[in-house]
Amino acid sequence: MWKDATRNGAGTAPGTAGTAGRRAVLRLAAGAAALLALTCAAPGAARAAEERPTLDAASVDAHVRDYLDDTGLPGAVVAVTSGERVVRAAGYGRTAEGRPLTARTPVPVASLSKSMTAWAVLRLAADGRIALDEPVAAQLPEFAMADPRAEEITVRQLLNQTSGMADSAHPDLVLPQPESLTEAVAALRDARLADDPGTAWHYHNTNYAVAARLVEVVSGEPFADHLADAVLRPLGMGDSVAVDSTTEMPEGARGHVRAYGRLFERDHPRWFTGGAFGVVTTADDLGDWLVAQHTLGVSADGRRVLPEAEARLAHTPPEGREYAMGWSVSPEGERPFRLQHTGQLLTQNAIQILLPEHGVGIAVATNTGMISGDDAVALADGLVDLAEGRAPGDHRPFTLTADWVLAAFTVGAVGLGAWGVRRARRWARRAADGPRWRAAPGLLWPLVPLALLFWLPELCGLAMGRRGTFGQVVYVWPALVIWTVAGAAASAAVLLARCGALAAPAVRRWRASRVAAVR
Template sequence: MSAARLDAFAERYVERTGLPGATVAVTEGRETVLTAGYGRTSDGAPLTADSPMRIASLSKSFTALAVMQLVEAGRVELDRPVQRYLPEFRVADPRGGRITVRHLLDQSSGMSDRTFPDASRPDQPQSLKEAVAQLRTAGLSADPGSEWNYHNPNYHVAARLVEKVGGLPFGSYMRREVFAPAGMDDTVALESSGAPSPGLANGFVRAYGADIALPEPDHFSAGSGGMVSTAEDMARWLVLQQSGGRSATGERVVSAASVAEMHAPSSHDGRSALGWMRREPEEGDHARLPQTWHGGALSTYSSYQFLVPETGYGVAVLLNTGIALTEEDSARLVDGLLALTEGRTPPEGGSSLWKVDAVFGVLTAATVALGVCGVLRSGDWARRRRGRPLWRTAGRLLAYLVPPGLLAVFQPAVDILLGGRDGTWLQRFYAIPAELSFLVLASFVCLGVVAVRVTALAREKRR
């Protein structure tokens, strides 16, 4: 596949969907086919292949590789309990002693957001040592090794293991033992999702057809989602994965056996690996090939990396917009690049976000107008109900409690829809600003109408 065709597709796609910016890396075996940037940063600068971008949960693949280096050195065994190497690791469940290093890396430790909601905790840790100490209050939702639960603290523990066994702070270990030998000089490991980094601009939230530059909500993510990289460095990373652990210059970073181990599906579910995920074509889908991949999602940045063993291609896409529940533009950009490398027709692209936001914008404006009207006419409303049974009047008012009721159950309902994943109100708002703005405003408007009408009814009763 020619670089020119990939480049033309990505440029046209970003333009047509209105994505503010994306950087792309495409490799084939040991060769870099394309690295490029499209769009702009929130500072107005054009995005290039050297622009730093938050890579979110792609960080987990790097942490897993660091652990595998220690495995190769004979200092760690994947199937030994974590407590053998990290005695400070304890959870509030006796089964915690059976959690192995492998369980951390393939997300089958039994820890989950349901039993330890780390993202919404007000007491965010300030170090990996503190992050591991906080897990003493964590329960387990399943026996270790029996169930897959995506849980960022698995990788906080893995990163703490790296710095404890490796003898260096996690960021220093990654820089010296992983990034430098891989030739990734512009990649850094930060401790939190919103930590500043040289040259890194704020990302965007997309709402009502506009791209709004906002700072990333800060939460602890060392080892799980705090890394910053570039398209150029991600190309070097993909080459390392496809070259048996050797860098583009031939330097050995990790063994071929370790790379194969990281990419191999785990026995407990077959869809996860060590710092990676596995995706098999659905039955009857002959268009796709088996993929080794991982995605990353923050509130203002998102990312994807894919390896396709049958073709030898690798694709990484870094975006300066967060993942919205109503938007698939970012995922379809990756799908299009993969389709081109496999000889398939890529999607044309064309955002549907503005349509959804337009609907909610109209609903929000209509709600405000009806609410103002309901308040102004509350006196007439109360007079018309003078002498009517109280239960009938109360029944008419109950309908106004639907939006506040939906708002009250919003967080737990979203947690369930996302498979139990934890998140803060701010993170939810960044993901669906138009929808949540409508629900919040509708709730306040309805409560205001109810309050004014109840007051008017009481006044009529006194008369």
């Protein structure tokens, strides 16, 4: 199924071993340990350049190769377009299993898939076969939830992520994973909405699973087949497919997580990806996709695939929102104005960016995971610099700095724990000299790190607006987990030592009384 032959212009280079979510995790870490002030330094000065940089094949290659050398990123695929022209489509470095990455190497792009699913829905809407503003339940009878408000959800609200469904009410990546879109929709029968339809925005993969199931029912064919027939192949994306799980992706979506500046290969757990984040594509095909965004529905060979009105609609968020149909839009006044969307797996990540003022499109996919390895975002930011006529700035995953701060915190936690254990008897003697309540603070504060460890998945989920498991947090930010575990272990040791020291006099008296009784 997976093709991997180099096209003309598909270069390779040697390599070494969701933006909102990243910011949210930074806020969480700041609240827990004042980490934000230490890690969020402004980016370094841009590299000096004698001439105004330009965005061309040579500058793209140089930037990506420099980035791989500087960060140790194992591999990336990149597509850059200008108007209707593909400036560069290439692979760099290697896959997790050591295969060279080329312009035709298939890679997962996770939630970049949502914009493609939206096109499939919009094509059917343009043909009058789907009504965007009619209830989903009227067009997909099997769609039902344990909440009467679900009957009001429209197709447009699914695509704009304003249906009222949310991870807080239906944590799709924590629950048992379905095998098909039919099962994914059926799993909603016991779920409730977090908000009234149309009143709030929640990023939730299930919105797009329901939309994809609607495409299946209306078109009468499997979603992957319809997406290929109606969107991918007409755009020239012949090497792209949609799959239903991470296990069906190349190499099983095996990739890397980063900790303390080092990269570690990891397998990806099985996640259901249908409709929401299951497209596997290539740099060449991403170039064709970006061109079609610029031309508002026309393929690279001049074929109209989506009517212009629907293509514009895909880029236009509802009033008062910043999320359209698989695209996030810059806040008003931010420059350069951009439309973008990230795609994140635990071991892979991707981003696509449109810069309408420059007519530039950028897509990057890397084999490092979310948060700990946000390399796709950093690489793409450097390409945006080039599009703006600047030398690429020092864009790097924040964990390359933050992990070492956490390492210092980890060593400090262990050291404080050892110090606390060593002084437990002295603490107990002081506590015993006063009223019993004086011991309470010294016994309660060690419970805080233990509580932080216990609630870490919930706190991360609260910060990111998503829900996950402890195992998933280990993938997302290993250094944070190691610090939390070290702090909890140190605190537990201190707590046990203090409890033992407090109890020691009573134990000695009890033993003495037993000895006296025997005599």
